[in-house]
Amino acid sequence: MRIIDVHTHPIFFRSGSKRAEVAKLVARSRALGIVGMVSLGDVLLHGIHPTPTQVSEMNDTNARLQSWHPDFFSSFCFLNPVVGERAVMKEVERCVTKYGFKGIKLEISNNARDACMKPVMEAARRFGLVVLQHSWSMVNLKLRRLHSDPADTAGLARRHPDVKIIMAHLTGCGFRGVLEAKGCDNLYIDTSGGYPEEGLIEYAAEHLGADHVLYGSDLPIRENTVTIGRILGARLSAADKQKMLYGNTARLLNLK
Numbered sequence: 001m002r003i004i005d006v007h008t009h010p011i012f013f014r015s016g017s018k019r020a021e022v023a024k025l026v027a028r029s030r031a032l033g034i035v036g037m038v039s040l041g042d043v044l045l046h047g048i049h050p051t052p053t054q055v056s057e058m059n060d061t062n063a064r065l066q067s068w069h070p071d072f073f074s075s076f077c078f079l080n081p082v083v084g085e086r087a088v089m090k091e092v093e094r095c096v097t098k099y100g101f102k103g104i105k106l107e108i109s110n111n112a113r114d115a116c117m118k119p120v121m122e123a124a125r126r127f128g129l130v131v132l133q134h135s136w137s138m139v140n141l142k143l144r145r146l147h148s149d150p151a152d153t154a155g156l157a158r159r160h161p162d163v164k165i166i167m168a169h170l171t172g173c174g175f176r177g178v179l180e181a182k183g184c185d186n187l188y189i190d191t192s193g194g195y196p197e198e199g200l201i202e203y204a205a206e207h208l209g210a211d212h213v214l215y216g217s218d219l220p221i222r223e224n225t226v227t228i229g230r231i232l233g234a235r236l237s238a239a240d241k242q243k244m245l246y247g248n249t250a251r252l253l254n255l256k
Contacts, residue, residue, distance in 0.1 A: 001242050003228065004036040004249040005029070007132070007168060007192040007216025010073075011042045011061055016220065019068060026072050032224055035246075036255060039065050040105040040132065041078040048108050048146060050080050052087040059091065063099040074253060076105040076132055085119035092123040102253045103130035103166075112148040112156040121160045130164045130252060131156075136172040136193070150177030157187040164252060166214065169193030175203055182207045188252065190216030191244070196230035201244075210240035214249050 010025055011017045029037065039062050046054040055078060062075035077095035079088055095101040104124055110116055112133050124131050135153040138144040144152075150173040157165040164186050167173060171194035173180075178200075181187050189204060191213065204213050217227040231244050249255070 001033055001232075001238075002246045003032070003034045003215060004038070004246050004255065005034055005217050005219065005224070006038045006166070006214045006249045006253075007190045008037045008039055008219040009042065009221070010037065010039050010065060010219065012220050013042065013045055017061065022065060022068055026069050029072075029224065032228065034224065035072070036250075037073055037219075038102070038249070038253070039073050039075045041076070043078050043105065043107045049082060050109075052080075052083050052091065055080055055083070055087075055091055056094070059095050059099075059101075062101070063095075066099065074255060075099065075101045076103040077101045077129075078105045078107070079120060080109045081106065081114070081116040081120050082110050084116075088119045089123055092127060092129070096127045096129070101129075102255075103132055106131065106133045106148075108134055108146045111145055112152040117156060121156075121163055124163045125160070130166060132166040132168055132190070135167045135169055135177065137174055137177060150180040154180040154184055154187060157181075157184045161186050164188065166190055168216070169218070170200060170204060170213070171195065171197055175200065178204050178207050181212075188212045188214055188248070190214045191230060192216035192218035192222060192227065196226065196233075201231060201234040202236060205234075205236055205240060205244075210236065210243050211248055213244045214252070215245045 041058045065073045133153045138147045138149040153167045167189045170191045
């Protein structure tokens with residue numbers, strides 16, 4: 001089956017940034033049937049609150065990957081929402097007009113409930129971008145002020161029904177995360193995060209629809225053969241598996 005990986009960090013704490021390393025990654029990925037990757041950036045390189053200059057540097061790294069392998073890599077614009085509306089809008093416009101980025105990536109600078117998300121969503125709306133929000137089950141944990149729980153991400157999607165949002169890390173969000181996302185047509189979930197859990201892919205397909213589940217690996221934190229296997233081994237039709245592995249992301253990001 002053809003595969004697009006919607007959740008990757010090919011350069012991670014600067015590792016993998018050399019052109020020869022990237023070429024090896026592309027060749028190894030193609031051997032597994034992966035025909036495209038979405039690079040989300042070296043998002044933790046400068047900690048939880050990178051400056052606007054540091055954010056731009058990380059996005060420039062993504063752009064360099066695209067320039068080396070334009071038929072393989074697409075990129076999302078990484079943002080730190082707490083730096084303010086002007087910086088957010090400026091960086092999104094730069095990444096879209098200069099590099100053709102396809103979406104916005106949000107990590108752990110803030111919670112999806114925070115007021116600073118409003119300019120981010122306006123930028124997504126203005127430029128027609130998908131928003132990928134880091135999400136993990138964080139109920140009763142202090143880190144929830146920075147890490148968005150599935151309920152926080154689902155709430156963001158419901159407040160902005162005209163913006164398409166990806167809830168990252170199905171395995172980290174779990175069965176409860178699927179139920180939080182249920183009934184929200186503009187909300188998708190990627191399959192990255194943690195070890196495979198029996199029945200979870202099928203549960204997501206049942207409650208969200210196979211059209212709303214996207215293959216993601218979280219490479220290099222996770223290994224592609226395992227993350228692909230969790231979909232190939234699911235008790236689903238071949239058509240639904242192909243949607244998750246390729247078709248849904250291709251359609252969502254208008255990839256050709």
